[in-house]
Amino acid sequence: MSTPDRLVIFDTTMRDGEQSPGASMTREEKVRIGKALEKMRVDVIEAGFAAASPGDFASIEAVAAAVRESTVCSLARAVDNDIERAAASLAKAERARIHTFIATSPIHMQYKLRMQPDQVVEQAVYAVKKARSFVEDVEFSCEDAGRSDMDFLCRIIEAAINAGARTINIPDTVGYAIPEEFGYKIKTLLERIPNADKAIFSVHCHNDLGLAVANSLAAVANGARQVECTINGLGERAGNAALEEIVMGTRTRSDLFNIETNIDTTHIVPTSRLVSTVTGFPVQPNKAIVGANAFAHESGIHQDGVLKHRETYEIMKAEDVGWGANKMVMGKHSGRAAFRSRLEELGVSFETDAALNEAFARFKDLADKKHEIFDEDLQALVSETVADIAPDVFKLVSLSSQSATGETPVAELVVSKDGTEHKVRGEGSGPVDAALKAIEQVAESGASLQLYSVNAITQGTDSQGEVTVRLEKGGRIVNGNGADTDIVVASAKAYIHALNMLHSNVVRQHPQNDGV
Ligand code: KIV
Numbered sequence: 001m002s003t004p005d006r007l008v009i010f011d012t013t014m015r016d017g018e019q020s021p022g023a024s025m026t027r028e029e030k031v032r033i034g035k036a037l038e039k040m041r042v043d044v045i046e047a048g049f050a051a052a053s054p055g056d057f058a059s060i061e062a063v064a065a066a067v068r069e070s071t072v073c074s075l076a077r078a079v080d081n082d083i084e085r086a087a088a089s090l091a092k093a094e095r096a097r098i099h100t101f102i103a104t105s106p107i108h109m110q111y112k113l114r115m116q117p118d119q120v121v122e123q124a125v126y127a128v129k130k131a132r133s134f135v136e137d138v139e140f141s142c143e144d145a146g147r148s149d150m151d152f153l154c155r156i157i158e159a160a161i162n163a164g165a166r167t168i169n170i171p172d173t174v175g176y177a178i179p180e181e182f183g184y185k186i187k188t189l190l191e192r193i194p195n196a197d198k199a200i201f202s203v204h205c206h207n208d209l210g211l212a213v214a215n216s217l218a219a220v221a222n223g224a225r226q227v228e229c230t231i232n233g234l235g236e237r238a239g240n241a242a243l244e245e246i247v248m249g250t251r252t253r254s255d256l257f258n259i260e261t262n263i264d265t266t267h268i269v270p271t272s273r274l275v276s277t278v279t280g281f282p283v284q285p286n287k288a289i290v291g292a293n294a295f296a297h298e299s300g301i302h303q304d305g306v307l308k309h310r311e312t313y314e315i316m317k318a319e320d321v322g323w324g325a326n327k328m329v330m331g332k333h334s335g336r337a338a339f340r341s342r343l344e345e346l347g348v349s350f351e352t353d354a355a356l357n358e359a360f361a362r363f364k365d366l367a368d369k370k371h372e373i374f375d376e377d378l379q380a381l382v383s384e385t386v387a388d389i390a391p392d393v394f395k396l397v398s399l400s401s402q403s404a405t406g407e408t409p410v411a412e413l414v415v416s417k418d419g420t421e422h423k424v425r426g427e428g429s430g431p432v433d434a435a436l437k438a439i440e441q442v443a444e445s446g447a448s449l450q451l452y453s454v455n456a457i458t459q460g461t462d463s464q465g466e467v468t469v470r471l472e473k474g475g476r477i478v479n480g481n482g483a484d485t486d487i488v489v490a491s492a493k494a495y496i497h498a499l500n501m502l503h504s505n506v507v508r509q510h511p512q513n514d515g516v
């Protein structure tokens with residue numbers, strides 16, 4: 001076999017992933033995820049959409065300053081302001097990429113952009129040239145390429161490459177494509193565009209039909225050499241292609257794909273956990289590669305086979321993707337310096353001594369209840385400590401709950417609202433229900449509960465439970481999360497976090513709204 005080609009892994013967890021309803025990330029969280037992706041040796045990290053809001057801009061700036069090895073990318077519609085904001089957000093990056101895009105499908109050009117195809121080509125060329133005036137590394141995307149006309153794609157891509165784009169991205173924006181068709185599309189573009197050899201062809205597939213990974217792999221088999229993907233497949237609507245599946249798919253079937261990525265796969269599971277903790281989106285147990293059951297064999301026949309010869313039923317090694325890597329990192333005797341240094345390795349730094357002290361006090365509380373503390377515990381702990389985009393309107397002061405067989409569960413809480421403490425008592429079908437009903441007596445939010453989920457952060461019955469609560473009010477969806485060894489307390493923290501998120505006034509412009 002000839003020397004393998006390089007497949008560029010472009011992670012968009014912090015941009016497209018953040019477009020999942022409720023998946024907002026704070027600046028500190030983005031820096032942490034950025035550091036984890038860098039450690040995993042992701043080639044390009046799309047850190048956000050700079051023109052979306054001042055908060056998004058600041059997050060990209062912070063990621064660009066913190067990440068040194070990977071390229072940091074900022075998204076921009078094909079308009080002056082977006083490109084200028086993207087360039088400014090990347091000022092501190094060691095390696096910077098501007099990713100500019102415009103829609104190319106008839107339906108988007110006619111109804112969204114209200115532009116003629118000639119104008120779209122002109123705008124694309126203008127945008128690429130403008131982006132090139134700031135950085136060498138410019139990517140151009142044909143939004144809704146999955147439904148665009150082949151002749152038009154060839155025309156606009158040739159023009160974009162001539163204008164200086166070094167990566168051409170073919171998104172299946174609405175997740176409409178079928179693998180054979182999408183692979184053929186990439187092959188045809190590469191064959192028909194005269195200057196195609198001057199750019200890397202990339203794909204960005206959405207999962208509306210559950211085919212994002214299959215479509216991406218079909219594209220790779222037909223010559224695409226960059227895949228845009230997200231950790232855990234997070235992303236707009238049904239999500240994007242999952243990074244872990246793309247990387248392990250090409251690696252496990254290297255007999256079919258003569259391709260290599262730069263990824264250190266042992267970081268996959270820890271990074272998946274981090275993204276899940278930060279966003280509050282749990283990973284389903286049967287999720288490929290990173291789900292809790294991905295390497296668990298329930299059937300006796302399978303267990304027997306694996307014990308006799310692992311490869312009878314396993315095509316990958318759990319340890320190659322980072323399972324079992326969660327080692328006990330700290331305990332109740334660990335000091336503040338060790339605590340700070342471990343968190344720095346996880347990409348968390350504290351702006352003030354007071355913030356460090358507060359987190360350390362919470363760590364000591366946790367270590368009293370749970371004698372082995374893992375990285376996952378530390379991540380959950382700091383998620384609650386670092387500055388959030390949500391104001392602290394509500395705070396949990398104390399909670400006690402009671403449940404006994406045959407009796408109505410009761411919870412008594414002290415909740416502070418705008419600094420005033422309220423003592424409340426709730427009854428419910430269980431202690432969690434009772435606690436959340438009691439909080440509502442103070443909050444009177446009128447929000448509807450869309451999701452409640454509990455996950456064990458580590459193994460063992462002394463694990464912290466991590467709770468996610470999703471609330472909807474007036475069309476706005478927010479997530480709240482909380483962790484504690486007591487799941488009633490974790491649930492109350494998550495509910496209060498979600499209520500505070502509802503009070504935040506962060507308004508973010510969506511990149512795919514008409515900006516031209
Ligand atoms: O899905 C899409 O088309 C996108 C582009 C902005 C690349 O996310």
Ligand code: ZN
Binds near residue numbers: 016171173204206236
């Ligand atoms: Zn997308």
